[in-house]
Amino acid sequence: MTSDSLAILQRRDFLKLAGAASVYGLSRSTAGASLRRIAILIDARDATASSIPVRRAAEQLRKDSAARGWTCALVQSADQAAGSDMWIVVAPRNSPLAGWFPASSANSSNADSTFLASGRLGQAPALLVSGIGARGYVYGLLEVAERVRFASDPEAGFQFAETMVEEPANQVRAVSRYFCSELEDKPWYYGKDFWREYLDVLIASRFNRFTLAYGLEYDFPRGVTDDYLHFPYPYLVEVPGYSQVQVLQLASPEGKRLASPVPLPASEREKNMEMLRFVAAEAGARGLHFQLGIWTHAYEWTASPNAYHHIDGLTPESHAAYCRDALAILLRECPQIGGLTMRVHGESGIPEGSYQFWATLFQAISGCGRTIEIDMHAKGVNQTMVDIASATGMPVKLGAKYSAEHQSLGYNQADIRALEIPKPDHVESGPFSLSGGARLFTRYGYADFFQQGSKSQLLFRLWPGSQRHLLSGDPELCAAYARTSHFCGAAGIDLMEPLTFKGREGSGHPGGRCAYSDQSLNPKTDWEKFEYYYRLWGRHLYDPDVNPEVWRRYLRRDFGPDAEAVETALANASRLLPLVTSAHLPSASNHAFWPEINTNMPIVLGSELSPYGDTPSPKCFATVSPLDPQMFSTVSDYVHDLLAGKLDPKYSPIEVAQWLEAFAGASGEALANARIKAAAPASAAFRRIEEDVLIQNGLGLFFAAKLRSGVFFEIFNQSGNREAGRLAVTQYQAARQAWVKMAERARNIYMPDISYGDVPMRRGHWTDRLAQIDEDIAAMQKAIDAAPDSTAPAAAERALKVAGSVQNRPYSNCRHAAPASFHSGQPLSLWLAASTSSEHDPQIMVRLNYRHVNQGERWRFVDMQWADGGYRAAIPDEYTESPFPLQYYFELRRENEAAWLYPGFNATLSNQPYYAVWERKS
Numbered sequence: 019m020t021s022d023s024l025a026i027l028q029r030r031d032f033l034k035l036a037g038a039a040s041v042y043g044l045s046r047s048t049a050g051a052s053l054r055r056i057a058i059l060i061d062a063r064d065a066t067a068s069s070i071p072v073r074r075a076a077e078q079l080r081k082d083s084a085a086r087g088w089t090c091a092l093v094q095s096a097d098q099a100a101g102s103d104m105w106i107v108v109a110p111r112n113s114p115l116a117g118w119f120p121a122s123s124a125n126s127s128n129a130d131s132t133f134l135a136s137g138r139l140g141q142a143p144a145l146l147v148s149g150i151g152a153r154g155y156v157y158g159l160l161e162v163a164e165r166v167r168f169a170s171d172p173e174a175g176f177q178f179a180e181t182m183v184e185e186p187a188n189q190v191r192a193v194s195r196y197f198c199s200e201l202e203d204k205p206w207y208y209g210k211d212f213w214r215e216y217l218d219v220l221i222a223s224r225f226n227r228f229t230l231a232y233g234l235e236y237d238f239p240r241g242v243t244d245d246y247l248h249f250p251y252p253y254l255v256e257v258p259g260y261s262q263v264q265v266l267q268l269a270s271p272e273g274k275r276l277a278s279p280v281p282l283p284a285s286e287r288e289k290n291m292e293m294l295r296f297v298a299a300e301a302g303a304r305g306l307h308f309q310l311g312i313w314t315h316a317y318e319w320t321a322s323p324n325a326y327h328h329i330d331g332l333t334p335e336s337h338a339a340y341c342r343d344a345l346a347i348l349l350r351e352c353p354q355i356g357g358l359t360m361r362v363h364g365e366s367g368i369p370e371g372s373y374q375f376w377a378t379l380f381q382a383i384s385g386c387g388r389t390i391e392i393d394m395h396a397k398g399v400n401q402t403m404v405d406i407a408s409a410t411g412m413p414v415k416l417g418a419k420y421s422a423e424h425q426s427l428g429y430n431q432a433d434i435r436a437l438e439i440p441k442p443d444h445v446e447s448g449p450f451s452l453s454g455g456a457r458l459f460t461r462y463g464y465a466d467f468f469q470q471g472s473k474s475q476l477l478f479r480l481w482p483g484s485q486r487h488l489l490s491g492d493p494e495l496c497a498a499y500a501r502t503s504h505f506c507g508a509a510g511i512d513l514m515e516p517l518t519f520k521g522r523e524g525s526g527h528p529g530g531r532c533a534y535s536d537q538s539l540n541p542k543t544d545w546e547k548f549e550y551y552y553r554l555w556g557r558h559l560y561d562p563d564v565n566p567e568v569w570r571r572y573l574r575r576d577f578g579p580d581a582e583a584v585e586t587a588l589a590n591a592s593r594l595l596p597l598v599t600s601a602h603l604p605s606a607s608n609h610a611f612w613p614e615i616n617t618n619m620p621i622v623l624g625s626e627l628s629p630y631g632d633t634p635s636p637k638c639f640a641t642v643s644p645l646d647p648q649m650f651s652t653v654s655d656y657v658h659d660l661l662a663g664k665l666d667p668k669y670s671p672i673e674v675a676q677w678l679e680a681f682a683g684a685s686g687e688a689l690a691n692a693r694i695k696a697a698a699p700a701s702a703a704f705r706r707i708e709e710d711v712l713i714q715n716g717l718g719l720f721f722a723a724k725l726r727s728g729v730f731f732e733i734f735n736q737s738g739n740r741e742a743g744r745l746a747v748t749q750y751q752a753a754r755q756a757w758v759k760m761a762e763r764a765r766n767i768y769m770p771d772i773s774y775g776d777v778p779m780r781r782g783h784w785t786d787r788l789a790q791i792d793e794d795i796a797a798m799q800k801a802i803d804a805a806p807d808s809t810a811p812a813a814a815e816r817a818l819k820v821a822g823s824v825q826n827r828p829y830s831n832c833r834h835a836a837p838a839s840f841h842s843g844q845p846l847s848l849w850l851a852a853s854t855s856s857e858h859d860p861q862i863m864v865r866l867n868y869r870h871v872n873q874g875e876r877w878r879f880v881d882m883q884w885a886d887g888g889y890r891a892a893i894p895d896e897y898t899e900s901p902f903p904l905q906y907y908f909e910l911r912r913e914n915e916a917a918w919l920y921p922g923f924n925a926t927l928s929n930q931p932y933y934a935v936w937e938r939k940s
Contacts, residue, residue, distance in 0.1 A: 056083055056090040056176075057099030061109035071152045071305035075159035076108060078218075082163045086172040104176060105144040106162070108155060119146040124183040126150070130226055130560075131185035132158040136178045145176055153226055153305045157184075157560075160222045168571035184561060188503050190477055190510030191559040192227035193220055193552070194311060194359070198235045199521030200246035200271040200326070202531050206543065207293055213300055216545050221304040223556025228301050229359055229512065230294070231311025235522055237609065239316035239367040242325045243273065243524035243776070247290070249317045249329055249367075251344035253282065254291045255351070260340050262331035269326040273524060279328065295352050302354035309393065310348065311359040315341055315379075316367020326524070338378040346382040349390065357391030358383065359417060363398030364449035370398050371451055377406050384410040393417050393477060397461050398453030404474050414474040415509060420499075422462040423608035424483035424599040425490075426645055427923075428498025429930040430505050432905070433648035434463055434873045435606065437632055459874045462606045466872045468506045470901040470938065476508040482518040483608025484595045487533070487615075487772060488710040490516075491550045492592035493569065493585075494928035496558035503559065506871050506903045506936040513555060516548050519609075525773035525781055533769045539706055547706055550588075576703045583692035584707060590685035591711040594678055594718035597927060601674045602725070603645040604630040609780055613717065615772065617779040618790035621728050621750070625797030626790060629779055639724070640732045648877060649919070649931055650674070653725070657732040660817035665917035667909045671725040673825050677927070678722035682715040689715075709767045713784075716760025723753035729821050731798060734805070737814035743802035745822070750795050754788075761785045827918045830862075830910065834920070839937035843899040845892040846935070850882065850908055850920070852889060864889040865909040870902035871934060879909070903936035 058076050061067040076092055083090035093099045109115040111133060119137035129151025137144050147162065149155040165175030197203045206212050220228060232250035236242055247253045252265050265282035269275050294310075301308040317329040317337065332340060349355055364370050383390045392407045396418040407414045421431055438459050446455030459465050467476050480499070503511040520531045527533070531544040541547050553572055557564045573581035595613050604619045605611035610630050617629045621639040628637035635641070640657070644650035651659075651668040659666045689711050692704075727749035734743035761784035773781040833851040840846045852862055864882040869875055878897075882889035893904060908920040922931050 054088055055102045056088055056104045056106065057102035058090065058092045058106045058108065059096070059099060059115070060092060060094060061107075061113055061115055062094045064110050064113065066149070066152050067108050067110060067113075067155060069152045069155075070303055072108065072155040072159070074303055075156040075163070075221075075305075079106070079159050079163040079166070082167045083172075086166055103142070105139050105142060106176075107144060107146050108159070109146065109148060111146075111148045116146050116148065118144070120181055122181045122183055124181075126183065126185040128154075128185045130154055130157070130224075131183065132161070133181070133183050134158050134161070134178050135181040136176075143176070145178070153221075156221060156305045157224055164222060164571070168575050170574075186224070186226075186560045187500055187562055188510035188559050190227055190512065191225045191556060192229060192309070192510070192512035193225050194229035194231055194309075194479075194512055194514050194518075196231045196234045196311070196313075196514065196518050197247050198519055199524075199526035200244055201526035201528060202521035203526075204246075204271075206531075208289070209543070210296060212543050212545075213297055215543070217300055217304050217306065219545065219549055219552055220556065221306055223553045224560040225306070225552075225556045227307040227309060227512070229309035229311050230297050231313060231359060233312055233314030233361070233366075234518075236314075237365050239314070239318070240320040240322060242319040242322040243269075244271070244521075244526065245319065245325055245327050246271070248314050250312060250314075251341060251348075252329055253287060254294060255344055255347045256284070256287065257340060257344045257347060259343070260331065260336070263340065264330050266328045266330050267326065268328055269324070271326070271526075273324070273326065282327075291351065294348070298352040298354035307356045308352075308354045309357040309359055309391070310352070310355050312345075313359075313361040313395070314365075314367055315360075315375075338375045341375075342379050342382045345379060346386065349382060349386040353388075355390065357393055359393040359395070361395040361397075362403055363395065363453045364451075365397075369449040369451070370453060373402055373406060376403065377409075380406060380410050383412055389413070391415060394474075395479075396465065396467060396476075398450070398457050399460060399467075400452060400457060404472075408473040415477040416467050416474050417477050417479045417512065418460075418464045418467060419462050420478040420480045420503075420511065421599070421645060422483070422603070422606035423481040424603070424606075424611070424645070425480060425485050425596050426600040427596050427927050428495050429502050431463065431600070431646040431648075432907075432932055433646060433877065434459060435603070435643045435645070435647060436634065437643070438462055438606070438873075439876075440874050463873045464505075464508075464871075466874050466902070468508075468871045468903055468936070476506075478503055478505075478508055478511040480511055480513050481608055482514045482516055483611070484599045484613055485592070486516050486518065486608070486774070487520070488714055489547060489551060489588070489707060490592035490595075490710075490714075491554050491585075492589040492926075492928075493554055493558065493566065494589065494926040495592060495596065496554045497562040498928040498930075499555075500558040500560075500562035502930055506934060511559065515545075516551065517544055519774045522774055523776040523780070525771075525776050527769070527771065527773060529769075533772045534767065535769045536767055539702055539709070539767065541702070541706075576701070577692070580692045583688045584704075586688035587685045587692060587711050588707055590681045590688065591714040591718070593681045593927060594714050594721075597674060597677060597681075598718075598721050600645045601650040601669065601671070602642055602721070604628075604633045604642050606632055606645075609775055612774070612780065613721070614713075615782060615784055616717070616720075616787060618787060618794060620790075620794045620797070621724070621731050621746075622794055622797040622801055625794050639728045640735075653728040653732050657729060657736055657817065657821075660820055661733070661736055661811075661813045663813065663816070665911055665915075667911070667917035667919050669919075669923070670825065671729050672821055673827075675722040675725040676825065678718040678725075682718035682722070685711055685715050709764070713760055713764055716756050719756035720753045720760070723749045723756060726821075727753060727798075730818075733814060733817050733821065734802065737810055737817070738805060738808050739810035739814040739818065740802060740805060740807070741810070742814065742818055743798075743805065745818070747795065747799055747802065750791075750798060754791050754795065757784070757788065757791060761788065827922070828910075828912060828916045830918075830920075832908070832910075832920045834908070834933075836933040837935055839939050840893075840898055840904060840935050841939050843895055845895045846898055846904065847890065847892045848906065850889045851887065852910060852920075858884045861912050861915075863911045863913070865911075866891040866893075866906060867909055868893050868897075868904060868906035870897075870900055871905050871936065872902045882908075903934060903938070905932050905934040907932035 080090045119135045132154040133148040135146045147158040166172045232247045266279040298308045393415040396416040623638040640653040731746035867879045869877045882891040911917040
């Protein structure tokens with residue numbers, strides 16, 4: 019059929035549709051009439067509008083409409099819609115079927131953009147749902163479905179006062195789920211209903227990518243126990259030519275040793291593969307890009323006498339070819355696989371520099387006959403690895419950790435910890451020759467990957483640290499991440515689901531991943547506890563300025579008029595641990611520092627061994643580095659500056675403590691209001707939120723008081739002031755009280771062992787940590803009692819006064835317009851107005867701090883000069899002539915009074931405290 023013939027047929031359908039509006043009496047439907055019969059007309063001649071994901075979304079709308087009492091049918095012609103009171107037309111915007119709907123000047127070429135417009139066919143109300151790619155249609159249909167499902171007046175769900183055109187802020191909006199425990203993860207892995215419901219929530223939340231990943235049970239191929247699917251290929255496929263390769267089971271999922279090895283049954287291998295096919299197909303049927311994650315390619319474990327399985331039949335000589343051939347089968351058997359996520363540094367079990375292994379493996383990708391995106395975990399990646407991946411002809415992404423292995427505040431840290439700064443003369447050998455040597459700074463951030471002309475695109479990955487077991491949900495924080503996930507042209511962000519490492523390293527327990535001891539709190543499946551989390555993240559990653567009604571309609575379903583109080587309580591509580599992580603990070607690894615169930619870092623040096631290895635020496639609370647040392651000060655440095663009378667513009671531990679107390683207070687007040695007014699405060703949904711909010715608030719108050727204690731004790735250490743020591747003990751006891759109150763309540767909510775690993779700091783309960791706190795308090799008191807009486811210097815008295823008072827940063831009406839681009843090889847001139855007047859205030863001094871967007875480099879500065887009503891300076895021409903974007907911020911000082919930063923943080927800590935310019939002009 020020619021395109022002209024198709025147009026004629028579409029025109030005929032359009033006329034038939036318009037005629038039906040009168041013939042079938044639809045003119046009786048007016049704006050005030052009740053809609054009882056609805057027809058969803060899908061343009062069958064358009065391949066995208068009539069694709070499987072779109073039809074599936076239309077079916078969801080039909081079900082939700084039927085659940086609210088309407089008769090709703092999917093039709094392909096006007097004849098099939100006889101007697102309907104409303105039409106929902108699913109068609110391209112240039113289709114004749116869309117001709118009776120208002121046009122819009124807003125256009126988008128993004129395949130995920132969606133278009134909804136209200137109109138009329140004859141006298142009948144109608145709604146056009148359109149898009150460019152299938153997901154655009156899906157998002158539009160599911161938006162209507164959710165309005166109908168959650169609205170108190172479901173008929174209003176079909177009404178759009180204005181034409182709505184939406185497009186995503188981030189190219190990639192992903193969720194990853196990892197198989198990490200045979201005991202805890204097999205139930206969801208094999209649960210087909212689980213997958214249907216889970217993937218429904220992801221696509222309705224406007225995520226566009228889902229990853230199912232294997233091989234992250236362990237960081238290293240040693241000390242392994244629970245290794246099911248850790249090296250995944252032999253658990254999934256039998257590879258022709260390698261019939262000798264098999265999995266031998268040595269222990270039960272609970273760790274009980276078998277009398278003799280038992281081969282994995284072929285039926286179990288086939289079941290595992292069936293589920294991979296099922297999940298890939300279900301994701302594809304909803305319009306989700308499906309990514310397969312394979313994080314481990316080692317097949318032997320060293321120093322692992324208690325491993326539950328053994329891979330038999332492979333040798334170093336056959337290893338690479340076997341992996342290539344096995345991967346080729348997976349790609350052939352699962353045509354929905356659109357990409358592969360792989361760890362390619364030493365933790366994969368393949369020593370860094372083993373380029374031939376990866377070149378061999380990637381042959382399966384280049385030979386599969388379709389586009390497969392390669393996402394290499396960025397740690398240790400160098401240009402050679404990028405070139406090997408690019409040689410396949412496939413798109414290449416580098417998955418960099420957004421903020422080490424934690425959830426920080428919603429901006430890319432302005433600098434990395436000193437421990438990660440590259441050391442040019444340091445040479446490392448062995449399996450980590452790159453990530454432990456010259457490429458050390460690739461471990462926990464975007465490193466130097468934002469280079470002009472790169473063959474790869476950066477993709478941020480938010481690891482599940484800091485907030486991985488307790489429910490979190492802050493619209494402001496989600497919006498902040500959404501605005502910075504495409505930082506410098508990055509593709510977007512991949513969220514590792516909150517419970518990612520639950521039961522890892524053989525620590526799993528039967529009875530549910532949520533680990534509730536109060537079984538009445540268990541949802542049907544674990545994701546249901548986090549549905550609000552998914553909804554907030556997905557919709558904000560799509561549009562940081564999304565209408566709050568999108569998530570409030572969901573909350574109102576469960577909490578009615580108290581929804582906004584619940585939202586406020588959870589939002590404020592959810593800011594606490596990301597703030598702690600940004601300002602005070604004893605370890606970049608989330609397998610060490612777990613602020614949810616914190617292992618105590620001693621304030622008193624030597625009172626107990628530091629539980630953290632990757633922290634500065636001497637290893638005690640005062641020396642702990644922030645995640646972002648460019649914006650936040652350590653306790654030790656802050657006190658040193660206080661005693662020296664030096665003004666430091668960085669955010670101090672006392673300011674952080676004030677924020678923590680304010681957020682916890684606001685959260686507690688909102689929760690109390692919700693509890694008083696809630697129609698059903700004893701519902702499981704309310705109690706799950708209430709308990710997790712109370713735990714997080716308790717943690718916030720604990721860290722706030724401990725930061726104050728650390729400052730006072732450091733004043734005592736550096737000056738000998740005994741009053742400072744007394745205040746330190748008082749604050750530490752307040753921290754202990756907050757911990758005890760929180761832990762005792764949590765004792766009745768969560769199991770005694772909330773397990774994320776096989777060592778004490780990765781498992782246990784809040785009540786377990788009290789002994790460490792008491793030991794440190796006793797050591798502090800002993801140190802103070804043993805100190806000689808002395809006359810404290812006046813500097814210590816001044817420091818005590820400052821540390822014990824409310825700290826408010828100076829307010830200045832700064833104005834700055836950030837340039838949209840810069841010219842490589844030319845100076846970038848910058849201007850800042852720092853007062854409400856054009857008069858020069860000689861008391862104010864301004865410094866411009868700048869750096870390439872390269873975490874391997876250090877910041878530079880230049881003093882700004884007053885001219886023409888503002889402060890002026892330029893980033894030099896020789897500095898702009900580089901392959902990197904630029905970033906900068908301003909440091910202001912009022913002589914002998916105060917120092918502060920601009921732009922700094924806003925009231926909800928949800929902005930980027932510096933400027934970045936990445937568009938370059940030649």
